[in-house]
Amino acid sequence: MKNVAFIINPFSANKNYQPFLASLQKQIEDPCFYISESTAGTEKFIQDNFDSTDIFVAVGGDGTISSVAKQLINTGKVLAIFPAGSGNGFSNETNFTKNLDELLIKIKAKTFREIDTFKVNDRLSINVSGTGFDGKVVKQFEKTSRGFKNYIKISVATFFNYKPINVKFSAEEFKRHDGDYLMVNIANTRQFGNNAYIAPHASTVDGLVEMVLVKKFTLIQGAAFAFRMFTKTLKENAYVTFLSVPEITFTVDTKDWHLDGEYNEIDSPIHIKVLPKSLKILI
Numbered sequence: 001m002k003n004v005a006f007i008i009n010p011f012s013a014n015k016n017y018q019p020f021l022a023s024l025q026k027q028i029e030d031p032c033f034y035i036s037e038s039t040a041g042t043e044k045f046i047q048d049n050f051d052s053t054d055i056f057v058a059v060g061g062d063g064t065i066s067s068v069a070k071q072l073i074n075t076g077k078v079l080a081i082f083p084a085g086s087g088n089g090f091s092n093e094t095n096f097t098k099n100l101d102e103l104l105i106k107i108k109a110k111t112f113r114e115i116d117t118f119k120v121n122d123r124l125s126i127n128v129s130g131t132g133f134d135g136k137v138v139k140q141f142e143k144t145s146r147g148f149k150n151y152i153k154i155s156v157a158t159f160f161n162y163k164p165i166n167v168k169f170s171a172e173e174f175k176r177h178d179g180d181y182l183m184v185n186i187a188n189t190r191q192f193g194n195n196a197y198i199a200p201h202a203s204t205v206d207g208l209v210e211m212v213l214v215k216k217f218t219l220i221q222g223a224a225f226a227f228r229m230f231t232k233t234l235k236e237n238a239y240v241t242f243l244s245v246p247e248i249t250f251t252v253d254t255k256d257w258h259l260d261g262e263y264n265e266i267d268s269p270i271h272i273k274v275l276p277k278s279l280k281i282l283i
């Protein structure tokens, strides 16, 4: 299989990439692959193999996919995914499964489509990024051994001593939404991962992101919110507001963000901007 490179993150999810690599080597003679020790390593690998590769396959979770996508934005190169993360939000939303045979058929067909991505100031996001409660949760979560159980544990603990963030919009039309929020998320796709649908109406081809503003609620209301997220039925109410926008600017009194589930420190003011049809992705 020519012009295809596999970038494997050995730290994703259960840190067990060997079975994937063994199947790959069984199915393809001498595949081009790279076991990535860091995002800088991935960057260098893509640069070194850029001219000879048409399809870069990210083997990992949303963080890995994002680190590969970053290098492919607005180029002729195509992204493919073998989901190997714990949440797999982006791969769930772009129809990639853990079936290697299926992936190899898609790679042979080489059919792709163009989807939107977006920027948070100067940083790229492909899936869902946010600040506030879940920015803080991701910060604490990265200090643990990860996994869904730790995520829930940290979420509940963070909830009880969490001080809402203050958001102020620049444009007059959004100023009525200025105020204190539990969290603010910016969604390109519908879900965080683990089928938690934070923005059930988001689309990767509409040139817009869904900004989801969530006010602080009680734990009981939080349970209802979680139920609606997992049943794809989250809608606007006294606690939840959706803004569908191609770009938006605001200030926020925290630097704690997660970009596609990875903790980032970002200075306010924040400028969100959609990069329409900027990423070619295998279908």
Ligand SMILES: Nc1ncnc2c1ncn2[C@@H]1O[C@H](COP(=O)(O)OP(=O)(O)OP(=O)(O)O)[C@@H](O)[C@H]1O
Binding pocket: 009, 010, 011, 012, 013, 014, 036, 037, 038, 039, 042, 060, 061, 062, 063, 064, 065, 067, 068, 084, 085, 086, 087, 088, 089, 193, 260, 261, 262
């Ligand atoms: N290209 C890369 N090479 C090496 N390590 C990476 C790369 N991209 C991200 N990482 C690191 O690998 C770890 C796992 O990231 P990743 O998001 O892929 O998996 P996950 O967190 O298990 O899955 P998900 O994001 O779907 O929940 C993170 O600590 C991240 O910082």
